[in-house]
Amino acid sequence: MSFHTGEIAVQTRAGVTEEAEKLSSMITPVIKPAAQMLLTTQQLAIASSVDTNGLVWASLLTGQPGFVRVFDNQTVEINCIPIDGDPLYENLVQNGVLGLLVIDLTTRKRLRMNGLARVEGKGQIVMQTTEVFFNCPKYIQLRHLETDTPESREPEIRSFEALTTTEQDWITQSDTFFIASFNPETGADASHRGGYPGFIQVISDNQLVFPDYAGNNMFQTLGNLTVNPHAGLLFIDFERGNTLQLTGIAEVIWDQSRFTTVPGAQRLVEFHIEQVLDTTNASPIRWRFGEYSPANPAVKKESLTT
Numbered sequence: 001m002s003f004h005t006g007e008i009a010v011q012t013r014a015g016v017t018e019e020a021e022k023l024s025s026m027i028t029p030v031i032k033p034a035a036q037m038l039l040t041t042q043q044l045a046i047a048s049s050v051d052t053n054g055l056v057w058a059s060l061l062t063g064q065p066g067f068v069r070v071f072d073n074q075t076v077e078i079n080c081i082p083i084d085g086d087p088l089y090e091n092l093v094q095n096g097v098l099g100l101l102v103i104d105l106t107t108r109k110r111l112r113m114n115g116l117a118r119v120e121g122k123g124q125i126v127m128q129t130t131e132v133f134f135n136c137p138k139y140i141q142l143r144h145l146e147t148d149t150p151e152s153r154e155p156e157i158r159s160f161e162a163l164t165t166t167e168q169d170w171i172t173q174s175d176t177f178f179i180a181s182f183n184p185e186t187g188a189d190a191s192h193r194g195g196y197p198g199f200i201q202v203i204s205d206n207q208l209v210f211p212d213y214a215g216n217n218m219f220q221t222l223g224n225l226t227v228n229p230h231a232g233l234l235f236i237d238f239e240r241g242n243t244l245q246l247t248g249i250a251e252v253i254w255d256q257s258r259f260t261t262v263p264g265a266q267r268l269v270e271f272h273i274e275q276v277l278d279t280t281n282a283s284p285i286r287w288r289f290g291e292y293s294p295a296n297p298a299v300k301k302e303s304l305t306t
Helices: 005-014 017-026 033-039 088-094 165-172 220-227
Strands: 044-050 056-062 068-072 075-079 097-104 109-121 124-135 142-145 156-160 176-183 187-194 201-204 207-212 230-237 242-253 267-280 287-291
Touching (some): 033 068, 033 097, 033 124, 044 088, 044 176, 044 187, 044 230, 056 088, 097 176, 165 201, 165 230, 165 242, 176 220
Parallel strands (some): 056 230
Antiparallel strands (some): 068 075, 109 124, 142 287, 156 267, 176 187, 201 207, 207 267, 230 242, 242 267
């Protein structure tokens, strides 16, 4: 596994090229037995895809345990009925790059699989993997699957060009979101971000800012953003099954004067919103909050923009 130019640029600027190189061997094109075993029990995944205008989207996928099924050591089948209005399936028909993050909130395990995908029918995606690797449990809040869930209702999706007041409140109270990115040469990727409520701030109805905490030093997300600033964010209302999808432009901020008062911040990311999709009843699955990650840095009230 070799890193692309964007990843190398960020690793170099962060001064972690040696650390990243030591970890590069963990990224392989094959789905090893430990990953295959994890997939047999999972019900939650985040997909990264790209539309015909180059906009990047993060989409929620849920299903019965094992809905991401392994065919062989480089092929998975994803069985999930698409939500009308979610761009994922149309994007894959036009552009087969797919980043997939499978995450278990009850154990804090997460697996990333990137590659090429094709739609083989309503609710079925087949993916050939080019990158497969586990991530550490940092910043993942513990959540428990609810056994008694309300009767499933049809999803309802609304589109906006900027955040409503309700959506802004949702974001400022969030402790988790997911980010999708895309490098035209190497493909799509989906990743997790977590912290205490308030770690992501709403600057205006079309601008957010959030800290980048210490991670695995490989910088897949920031590396992609360095090459291509288009990104997608996904917020999940775990208790109600609703989602908020944002697509826009992300800028990595390296100026330390901007984040010296932000505990744990290594950098900032500013996100400029171009489109919003707000979906109620996006998933029949519900999660109950357990506890915050012990890795979460504190959040101060000072604005991340000061």
